[in-house]
Each structure stands twice: as C-alpha cells, then as structure tokens.
Amino acid sequence: MLWIKVFHVLFVIAWMAGLFYLPRIFVHHQEGVRLGEDVRRLVMMASKLFRFSTLMMILALVPGVVLWLGYGFGGLWLDVKLLFVGLLLAYHIQSYRYTKKLIAGEPIPSSLFFRIYNEGALILVIPILILVIIKPF
Numbered sequence: 001m002l003w004i005k006v007f008h009v010l011f012v013i014a015w016m017a018g019l020f021y022l023p024r025i026f027v028h029h030q031e032g033v034r035l036g037e038d039v040r041r042l043v044m045m046a047s048k049l050f051r052f053s054t055l056m057m058i059l060a061l062v063p064g065v066v067l068w069l070g071y072g073f074g075g076l077w078l079d080v081k082l083l084f085v086g087l088l089l090a091y092h093i094q095s096y097r098y099t100k101k102l103i104a105g106e107p108i109p110s111s112l113f114f115r116i117y118n119e120g121a122l123i124l125v126i127p128i129l130i131l132v133i134i135k136p137f
Helices: 002-034 040-071 076-104 111-134
Strands: none
Touching: 002 040, 002 076, 002 111, 040 076, 076 111
C-alpha cells in the first residue's frame, strides 16, 4: 500500500500544480488582451495545461480509490476530506469551463477575478492536508 500512496501523492502534486498555474495563465491572457497583445500562445498553453492536469487528476483518483478501499471507509475525517475533494473536483470542472471559453474566444472574467480564483485550489487543499495528516476527528 505504501507504493500506492507514493503514486497517489505524486499525481495529486502534479494535479495541483496544474490547478495552481492555470488561473495564472488566465490572468496573463486577460491582461494581454487589455494591452492589445497577441495571446494565442497563452490559449494554447491553457489548453495543454488543462489536459495535463486532467490526466494527473485521473491518475490521482485511481490510487486514491484503491487506498480508500484498502484501508476502509471509516472515520469522520475521511468523510470531510472527501467533501473537500469533491469541491476540488468542482473547481477543476469550473476551470474546464473557463478553458473552453478561452479556446472559443468567448469572454471570461477579469484578471482580478482570476487572481482571487487562483486561491480557491489552495483554500481547498489546506483542509485536505490537515485532515489526512492530523486526522482531527
């Protein structure tokens, strides 16, 4: 089970890297549009990063489910952790929506919005880490 944990943590780190950086691309895109710059490369970067992040998400969820089945379903900490993981999945889906709008050339929110949105993944990851490591209940 320790190897499964290693792969789970590795893929979660890669997934989070994608979710942390994708909104920064949105920020740069919106600021570039406002300045009249060519932002086509940023659109391509966002598309590729989202695909990478989605693959890492799937690769993180598979060993996560294996660990869940292997160690059992008990503990309130696990229920709360899974709630936060669900919220993180919702954040990922919303990032997909923004990425699709970006690719289609549709309007997306402002750079200020994405600077704030960027903190969402971190706000969700912190309680997950606390729940997994400390298991407060």
